[in-house]
Amino acid sequence: MITTADEALLRRAIGIAARAVELGDAPYGSLLAGPDGAVLAEAHNTVRRDDDITAHPELKLARWAARELDGETAARTTMYTSCQPCGMCAGALVRSGIGRVVYALATEQLVELNPESGAWPVLAEDGPALFEAARVPIEAYYQGS
8 A cells, every 4th residue: 555655755766767867867766765764775777877787776775775774674664666676676675675665657557658668588498407416506505514
């Protein structure tokens, strides 16, 4: 359920996206709000500027949260973002421990506005394979051998 406070912070994330465009960057912006609603960090997309395909604001903030917040605080932190996080960012958000994400545009809506956003090919995958060999370093690490 989206509250009035959520809407205000979501509008701020949209404003960050608008500012990104003014700076010549892609139109995506995000922020993290702590348990008390105070803004902890903000970021916008700098994929082109940084020549870094991972420079999405959601991923930058997930990294920040993983470094700067303890697990309990992260779990009570909310990300507000102008668009629904992509698969890469969603995975990072889960790993960071951030407890909630509120977004403005769904991926389907973004694709309607910019069809090229949905043009990513499906990755061809083969596996699993070589289980016995692959398990050795995993077991060594997690079992302390």
